[in-house]
Amino acid sequence: MKLTLAYCPVACSLVPYILLTEAGAAFDTLPINLGKNEHNSPEYLRINPKAKVPTLIIDGDPLTENVAIQIWIARQFPQAQLLPQDPMAYVKAISMMAWCSSGIHPKLTQQARPERYCALDGSAESVQALGSHSLFELFEIADQMLAGREWFFDHFTCVDAYFYWCFRRGSMFKPDVSVFKNCMAHLQRMQARPSVQKLLAYEAQVQADFAKAP
Ligand SMILES: N[C@@H](CCC(=O)N[C@@H](CS)C(=O)NCC(=O)O)C(=O)O
Incomplete structure (x- = not known):
């Protein structure tokens, strides 16, 4: 193939x-x-x-x-074993992937491409600030999910790779996302993988x- x-x-x-x-x-x-x-x-x-x-x-x-x-x-x-075997854990992993795709990703695009969200002159800063506010709310939820855990499920899955991208991309904008300690630790665990x-x-x-x- x-x-x-x-x-x-x-x-x-x-x-x-x-x-x-x-x-x-x-x-x-x-x-x-x-x-x-x-x-x-x-x-x-x-x-x-x-x-x-x-x-x-x-x-x-x-x-x-x-x-x-x-x-x-x-x-x-x-x-x-990139997705959990257990049927309920499997659909919860799909739910997390959908959240990365349709919940978090658009907020990252709002930071990177504010002109796609509002055409008014001088609006970029405001669009980005609103995007960043939403992004922080989403990262707070992820941070709680990761409390005391190595991965989102009981072993590494697609969700870890997808959230890694979301958080890494978020770290490229201001303000600093290092306040999310569990997300930061997850990012470091991801970056240790071959x-x-x-x-x-x-x-x-x-x-x-x-x-x-x-
Ligand atoms: N719904 C698509 C979105 C993919 C997407 O937005 N990719 C971005 C890069 S992260 C892209 O290609 N952007 C080009 C553009 O929007 O001009 C998916 O989840 O695969």
């Missing part, structure tokens, strides 16, 4: 990168420079008309939406390649 992951550094495409690595899957990547608008190129729009990363191309067939991609990886590589170390090295390499490109 040939797997190709459309990937951009820092973006949420790092989640399937981590999970494919955890699963020991052979895959290659299609680097997409969002900063250069490559996601809106005719070639990429043929792969994903929604103009987003990630896309996982499975034997030529593109699968979009991070939640679906993660479930596909977990089902395709069951030995990696899969995340591989991802971070790959991310640095792609960033350097993007910087060199004309």
Whole structure:
């Protein structure tokens, strides 16, 4: 089976990168420079008309939406146990992934791209402040969930990789998210995993390649 992951550094495409690595899957990547608008190129729009990363191309067939991609990886590589076995824990993990996708992610976009939320001159700061306020409420909930726990479920799952991206991306904006001690400890545990170390090295390499490109 040939797997190709459309990937951009820092973006949420790092989640399937981590999970494919955890699963020991052979895959290659299609680097997409969002900063250069490559996601809106005719070639990429043929792969994903929604103009987003990630896309996982499975034997030529593109699968979009991070939640679906993660479930596909977990089902395709069951030995990696990327989702809980117990049926109730399984759906609670899907619930957490949906929260990352539709609850937390839009607040991160509100920080990164305030102009998409309000077109009035001078509104960016206010849009970002409201986004940050909501983000802090969401991180507070996650911080409580992680109290006294290593992972969101009783072992590492997709949810840990997805929340890692959410919190890491949140840490790139102001104000400082290090007040969320359990989330910070989770981030550090994630960054100690070989899969995340591989991802971070790959991310640095792609960033350097993007910087060199004309
Ligand atoms: N609903 C999509 C959203 C993916 C998404 O927004 N990806 C961002 C990167 S984190 C992106 O491609 N942004 C490009 C843009 O919005 O212009 C998913 O969950 O996969």
